[in-house]
Amino acid sequence: MDFLRPASWAEALAVKAERPDAVPIAGGTDVMVELNFDHRRPPALLDLTRVAELAEWSERDGRVRLGAGVPYARIIAELGDRLPGLATAARTVGSPQIRNRGTVGGNLGAASPAGDAHPVLLATDAVVEVASTRGVRTVPAAEFYRGVKRNALEPDELIAAVHLDVARGPQQFAKVGTRNAMVIAVCAFGLALHPDRRRVGTGIGSAAPTPVRAPAAEDFLSAELTDAGLWASRRPLPDAVRRRFGELVAEAASPIDDVRGSAAYRRHALAVLARRTLGWAWDEYREGGWSACA
Amino acid sequence: MTQRTSPERGVREPTTTAAAAATAVTGGIGDSARRPDGTLKVRGEFAYSSDLWHEDMLWGATLRSPHPYARILSVDLTEALRTPGVHAVLTHEDVPGENIYGLEHADQPVLAVDVVRYQGEPVAVVAADHPETAQRAAKRIRVEYEPLEPVTDMVAAARGEGPPLHPDGNVVRHLRIRKGDAEATADVMVVGEYEVGMQDQAFLGPESGLAVPAEDGGVDLYVATQWLHVDQRQVARALGLPLAKVRLTLAGVGGAFGGREDLSMQVHACMLALRTGRPVKMVYNRQESFFGHVHRHPAKIYYEHGATRDGDLVYVRAKIYLDGGAYASSTTAVVANAATLGVGPYTVDNVAIDCWGVYTNNPPCGAMRGFGAVQAAFGYESQMDELARRLGVDPVELRIRNAIAEGDTMPTGQLVDSAAPVAELLRRVKNLPLPPAVRTEPVDVRELPGGVSNTTHGEGVVRGVGYGVGIKNVCFSEGFDDYSTARLRLQVIGGEATALIHTAAAEIGQGLVTIKQQIVRSELGVERVTVQPMDTSVGNGGSTSASRQTYMTGGAVRQVCHTVRERVLRMAGRRVGRAPDGLALAGGKVVDARGEVVADLAEVLGDEAVEATEVYRHRPTHRVDPERGQGNAHVQYAFAAHRAVVDVDVELGLVRVVQLDCAQDVGRAVNPQAVLGQIHGGSAQGLGLAVMEEIQVVDGRVRNPSFTDYLIPTILDMPPMTVDVLELADPHAPYGLRGVGEPPTISSTPAIVAAIRAATGRALNRVPVRPEHITGT
Numbered sequence A: 001m002d003f004l005r006p007a008s009w010a011e012a013l014a015v016k017a018e019r020p021d022a023v024p025i026a027g028g029t030d031v032m033v034e035l036n037f038d039h040r041r042p043p044a045l046l047d048l049t050r051v052a053e054l055a056e057w058s059e060r061d062g063r064v065r066l067g068a069g070v071p072y073a074r075i076i077a078e079l080g081d082r083l084p085g086l087a088t089a090a091r092t093v094g095s096p097q098i099r100n101r102g103t104v105g106g107n108l109g110a111a112s113p114a115g116d117a118h119p120v121l122l123a124t125d126a127v128v129e130v131a132s133t134r135g136v137r138t139v140p141a142a143e144f145y146r147g148v149k150r151n152a153l154e155p156d157e158l159i160a161a162v163h164l165d166v167a168r169g170p171q172q173f174a175k176v177g178t179r180n181a182m183v184i185a186v187c188a189f190g191l192a193l194h195p196d197r198r199r200v201g202t203g204i205g206s207a208a209p210t211p212v213r214a215p216a217a218e219d220f221l222s223a224e225l226t227d228a229g230l231w232a233s234r235r236p237l238p239d240a241v242r243r244r245f246g247e248l249v250a251e252a253a254s255p256i257d258d259v260r261g262s263a264a265y266r267r268h269a270l271a272v273l274a275r276r277t278l279g280w281a282w283d284e285y286r287e288g289g290w291s292a293c294a
Numbered sequence B: 001m002t003q004r005t006s007p008e009r010g011v012r013e014p015t016t017t018a019a020a021a022a023t024a025v026t027g028g029i030g031d032s033a034r035r036p037d038g039t040l041k042v043r044g045e046f047a048y049s050s051d052l053w054h055e056d057m058l059w060g061a062t063l064r065s066p067h068p069y070a071r072i073l074s075v076d077l078t079e080a081l082r083t084p085g086v087h088a089v090l091t092h093e094d095v096p097g098e099n100i101y102g103l104e105h106a107d108q109p110v111l112a113v114d115v116v117r118y119q120g121e122p123v124a125v126v127a128a129d130h131p132e133t134a135q136r137a138a139k140r141i142r143v144e145y146e147p148l149e150p151v152t153d154m155v156a157a158a159r160g161e162g163p164p165l166h167p168d169g170n171v172v173r174h175l176r177i178r179k180g181d182a183e184a185t186a187d188v189m190v191v192g193e194y195e196v197g198m199q200d201q202a203f204l205g206p207e208s209g210l211a212v213p214a215e216d217g218g219v220d221l222y223v224a225t226q227w228l229h230v231d232q233r234q235v236a237r238a239l240g241l242p243l244a245k246v247r248l249t250l251a252g253v254g255g256a257f258g259g260r261e262d263l264s265m266q267v268h269a270c271m272l273a274l275r276t277g278r279p280v281k282m283v284y285n286r287q288e289s290f291f292g293h294v295h296r297h298p299a300k301i302y303y304e305h306g307a308t309r310d311g312d313l314v315y316v317r318a319k320i321y322l323d324g325g326a327y328a329s330s331t332t333a334v335v336a337n338a339a340t341l342g343v344g345p346y347t348v349d350n351v352a353i354d355c356w357g358v359y360t361n362n363p364p365c366g367a368m369r370g371f372g373a374v375q376a377a378f379g380y381e382s383q384m385d386e387l388a389r390r391l392g393v394d395p396v397e398l399r400i401r402n403a404i405a406e407g408d409t410m411p412t413g414q415l416v417d418s419a420a421p422v423a424e425l426l427r428r429v430k431n432l433p434l435p436p437a438v439r440t441e442p443v444d445v446r447e448l449p450g451g452v453s454n455t456t457h458g459e460g461v462v463r464g465v466g467y468g469v470g471i472k473n474v475c476f477s478e479g480f481d482d483y484s485t486a487r488l489r490l491q492v493i494g495g496e497a498t499a500l501i502h503t504a505a506a507e508i509g510q511g512l513v514t515i516k517q518q519i520v521r522s523e524l525g526v527e528r529v530t531v532q533p534m535d536t537s538v539g540n541g542g543s544t545s546a547s548r549q550t551y552m553t554g555g556a557v558r559q560v561c562h563t564v565r566e567r568v569l570r571m572a573g574r575r576v577g578r579a580p581d582g583l584a585l586a587g588g589k590v591v592d593a594r595g596e597v598v599a600d601l602a603e604v605l606g607d608e609a610v611e612a613t614e615v616y617r618h619r620p621t622h623r624v625d626p627e628r629g630q631g632n633a634h635v636q637y638a639f640a641a642h643r644a645v646v647d648v649d650v651e652l653g654l655v656r657v658v659q660l661d662c663a664q665d666v667g668r669a670v671n672p673q674a675v676l677g678q679i680h681g682g683s684a685q686g687l688g689l690a691v692m693e694e695i696q697v698v699d700g701r702v703r704n705p706s707f708t709d710y711l712i713p714t715i716l717d718m719p720p721m722t723v724d725v726l727e728l729a730d731p732h733a734p735y736g737l738r739g740v741g742e743p744p745t746i747s748s749t750p751a752i753v754a755a756i757r758a759a760t761g762r763a764l765n766r767v768p769v770r771p772e773h774i775t776g777t
């Protein structure tokens, strides 16, 4: 097995163009597990940890460009205010060791339906920046997941960064696991309120072949909030609305029975998570701090 | 973890021997002496068996059956042998001796012949110059199987249904316990059906060892095991070598919990080493480890409890089924424990228990901490709670009312002839302070069910409290010739009297190395005690299981200390011209009855080394009779009680154990810190069984052989514990001590499930409790 160690982004792209069979490795928290379990025997590894640009983030015009190689621990420490949803998801990932190594780029590269970043990336309309020697293109998160552990990357492409708006409303993330830490999601839910656009974003994890949004739930809730003037009045949300939202989220999932849980339980739990996270997000919105429109 | 209570708070009645031994020495009996290997382990520098290394060594790999039950039609080694770097590919035809082994019954082939009986059964082994090469070559072995319909239902197997997997049928053992009136009737009757899932020991150091061929045609095996001599016997038989040519040395053991009592890679590595003439190392990875050792027997249990309206137990009837999987392993002993301890720590006049241990094509099950007793306790403690509910009485009061005590008899007719403070333990856990009922805002999500996963900020959270108490036999039972051996050498090294203590008893993390040092220090009054490597050049130390090593090897060390002390005092007496009777050893000196120094120990020893070997046996036990299961089967009983406080998110079915407190009688806390460590660890393992740990098996296949999906508790799942340790001396045991390791594993599971029931109102008759069981979805 060749171990390729480019020192710059340009070099990394050149190497990937030349060796499309080389498997990128960032934190290695997915790749090394696959190698240890002998699920994968790549002819080459492309180590991205020496590419300094990947481990940087920047903010411009209300948008954050998050380098693919920024580990979860730094997202929690440095971006909790700008990207509260992603930071909440990051806090639930693995253990401190995993959060020190693991990256959102790696989560996207693995494209597991259970990846914890995905529900938030979907809910916040994040955009993935991918690059090759042929150029740069952007893919909305919702179009990035293409199947169980498959993503939209071409063989010569690498993930450069993820672009997200600095939060303009409350964001939430919750996941169910059968242990109180260090657990893979049985199901997960991400929620973002966008008062500026009078929209609501959602993302469901571990309850379909890919991470998915719940469009009907988003439309329903956006309409309820707008039609009843709730964005402006900030009145409490009727219970019926929260409940219906939960049901619609559960309906958007297509879960299966597996070792981690049953399909029926996943649906049930998603409804609960959706209802609760909406309650927390709405309470936060009502308490102020977030402006009603842009 | 913290504990409020130290052993000193408990009742202490030191035996005369213990008092005599209490010479002024630091690091002696009763001190929390430091482990000799503690610093290395904490710093990550301790060499575990997987770290073994030898110049020139080869790596072994194992080809295992993908089928739970299949005929082997053909095995083609051609491609594997052709792989560059491969030195040997061996099958059952290459087993030099008898291709059969087993702890209690020899029924398991070293390498499968004609048929495989479980998924993961070894079929062939490979040695190569690189572990990757060995793995790849193993995959190139072509085995043609004819899959057969697996036997997977333990109850059907007990009834004799399905094809026999072994010559004598599928019932490994059926044990009947009968006491009193079989027809007894009662005012109130509670019937329950319970199920226990397959728990794994989940030790962190995977199976590993190194076999080095020797010039005499024998082999030296360095291995992580629980019992060197029983391995030696089985390995020698399979290799067709005399015992003297199979020498075992204990390598660093990374946990065991019963899972290393059976052989794993021992014979395979030796076969490969003898064939290639090169040292061979084998290390399982995590996934292979799940197939490489036995697990806890899953159980199906049917109980019927009858009681008077006042809450006195009138009768207990039970049918207990234990799935032993493809090979017997410890199944007979597991059956014995489940049956003889099947009513729990209660007095009942009328008992009828039938317990079956069976063969199926599920993964083989054998020893795991508290075996037999763990499964039964989930059943009988659930029954006690249900009975209390039906009678409208407090569950602790009901237990206390029926609690067994010293002087009572067990359903086997055996007299409980030392302390059995069951009622006292229950009262103590009940009286410990409860956590505040209402949390003060803001709540840290880590303190709520779901923990860091942020599933609730208090919504749906209901608190519950539950109790459990259990009973366990200590040491080997049923007439087994159970003993341990210790060799001691006392000599002057560097001007200081130094003791070298040598046993074959396996240190598996529990701290026996420290215990041995403490006993020698106290008995001989010397500070410097060197623990020699554990190996088979000294006599059998018996198994590190059944909570027995402090009792048994501790007993042997004490005995050999007495022999050496006697000789040294005679030498001293001669030297100073006094009768040895009035002399004693303390602080590196020989002292008289008044404590006056009469000689320096180092001077008395001079150039001489005083050496002795002693064998210690506990009092004899007996097999129970086959008709009514009567007899003195056990050496000693041990008890622990738990109170669990849980917060349950009743909407999501997630649980957080808020408090898990324990009271346990240990007879004598030889090392108080180690005692607490055992109680913390055992309680955590019981917590794992209560809420998360299960090897999921469907149609004989394991669905979750990894730590990704076989979950064990983390620090956020296990609360800090308050532990109340009692020291009520057992006059039959060395220093009055009582085995510690297993009891806390037994009672913590039912206590936690009882607490979840209290919070949810659900019946919950299966462990581990899964979220679906709570939400009903």
Ligand SMILES: Cc1cc2nc3c(=O)[nH]c(=O)nc-3n(C[C@H](O)[C@H](O)[C@H](O)COP(=O)(O)OP(=O)(O)OC[C@H]3O[C@@H](n4cnc5c(N)ncnc54)[C@H](O)[C@@H]3O)c2cc1C
Binding pocket: A023, A024, A025, A026, A027, A028, A029, A030, A031, A032, A033, A048, A068, A069, A092, A093, A094, A095, A098, A101, A102, A103, A104, A105, A106, A107, A108, A109, A110, A114, A115, A116, A117, A157, A158, A159, A160, A182, A183, A184, A185
């Ligand atoms: C003990 C443990 C616990 C875990 N717990 C969680 C958890 O709770 N939640 C969760 O979501 N995940 C969890 N994971 C999985 C893993 O940590 C995450 O998926 C993490 O985000 C992976 O990031 P990484 O940088 O380590 O990826 P790597 O392992 O380096 O790579 C993962 C994949 O992404 C590809 N890749 C990486 N960087 C790029 C790039 N720049 N361009 C193109 N492809 C790229 C790699 O080729 C590979 O296919 C856990 C893993 C372990 C070992």
